[in-house]
Amino acid sequence: xxxxxxxxxxxxxxxxxxxEQRYRSLMxxxxxxxxxxxxxxxxxxxxxxxxxxxxxxxxTARIVxxxxxxxxxxxxxxxxxxxxxxRQWLPDSPYPRALVEDLPVARSVGLPPAQAxxxxxVRRLRSLLSELGEVPALPHDLEVVGTAEEMAWQLCDxxxxxxxxxxxxxxxxxxxxxxxxxxxxxxxxxEDVVAMLSGGPGG
Numbered sequence: 001x002x003x004x005x006x007x008x009x010x011x012x013x014x015x016x017x018x019x020e021q022r023y024r025s026l027m028x029x030x031x032x033x034x035x036x037x038x039x040x041x042x043x044x045x046x047x048x049x050x051x052x053x054x055x056x057x058x059x060t061a062r063i064v065x066x067x068x069x070x071x072x073x074x075x076x077x078x079x080x081x082x083x084x085x086x087r088q089w090l091p092d093s094p095y096p097r098a099l100v101e102d103l104p105v106a107r108s109v110g111l112p113p114a115q116a117x118x119x120x121x122v123r124r125l126r127s128l129l130s131e132l133g134e135v136p137a138l139p140h141d142l143e144v145v146g147t148a149e150e151m152a153w154q155l156c157d158x159x160x161x162x163x164x165x166x167x168x169x170x171x172x173x174x175x176x177x178x179x180x181x182x183x184x185x186x187x188x189x190x191e192d193v194v195a196m197l198s199g200g201p202g203g
Contacts, residue, residue, distance in 0.1 A: 001038040001086075001096040002026065003052055007166035008039040008059045010080040011150060012157040018074040022095040027066065027074050035063040038084055038100055041167050054096075056086040057103070057171050080153075083170065105149060114179040115151055119144055121186035122159045128193040135160045152178055161185055 002023065008014050018027055030037050040058030061078035068074050083103040090097040123138050130137040144154050156169045156178070165185050172178030 001040060001054075001058075001098050002061075003040050003042045003054045003096055005042050005163065007041050007163055007170055008061060008080045009153045009157045009166075009170060010059055010082055011153045012080045014039065014061055014078040014080065016074075016076040016078065018076055022092075024072060024074060026095040027063070027076060030063055031066060036060050036081065037063075037078075038086075038098065039080075040086065041163055054086075054089070055167060057167070058084055058086070058100075059170070060084055060100075114176060114183075115144075115148065115155065118152075118155050118179045118182045118186075121183045121190070122155055125186045125190045125193070126158070126160055128190055128197065129160055131197060132193065148175055152182075155179075156182060159186055161189070 002016075018024055026037060037060070038058050039061050041055045042052045043055050044053040060081045062081050063076055063078050065077040066074060067076075082105075084100040085103055086098045086100050088099045090099065126135055127137040129135045138158065144151050144158075146154070152175050156166065159166075159169075159182060161169075169178055169182060169185075172181060
């Protein structure tokens with residue numbers, strides 16, 4: 001397991017700079033095996049040094065590229081695969097370990113209208129935040145394509161939300177719930193940004 005201060009969604013890319021010895025050992029074992037490890041959000045504490053508190057729902061990641069530097073550090077690129085729930089944390093020896101179970105794929109029907117609203121809300125929020133210089137707006141020709149599940153995860157990853165909101169999206173019980181929650185979160189944040197840009201409350 002690799003606890004981080006960010007939430008990884010299925011299908012999303014994860015670049016890592018691995019310098020702690022315990023995580024170098026983790027990467028070596030993964031590369032010698034199936035290339036997969038688990039990622040969970042740190043609730044409290046730091047990514048470095050241990051002693052952190054971790055949430056129980058995360059994502060498995062699969063290494064797609066790795067390079068070792070001269071001093072032993074590693075540069076790794078992984079990609080999210082599927083959601084998992086931690087059943088039991090094991091001793092951190094030689095690195096964080098846990099027993100996990102796969103969470104069911106959150107399939108739903110009737111999603112296109114909801115996903116269209118979700119994409120519109122993500123694009124609007126990023127466009128507003130781009131006026132503050134925080135994140136770039138999405139290109140007009142960027143297409144979100146794939147199955148309903150794949151499109152949902154792409155939209156979640158594109159949404160400029162904080163870790164707690166991203167974790168809530170990751171833990172959604174269905175794609176409908178996830179998509180509706182994404183619209184709500186992006187709309188609420190967009191309203192705050194509009195108020196800031198107009199010099200209203202909190203601006």
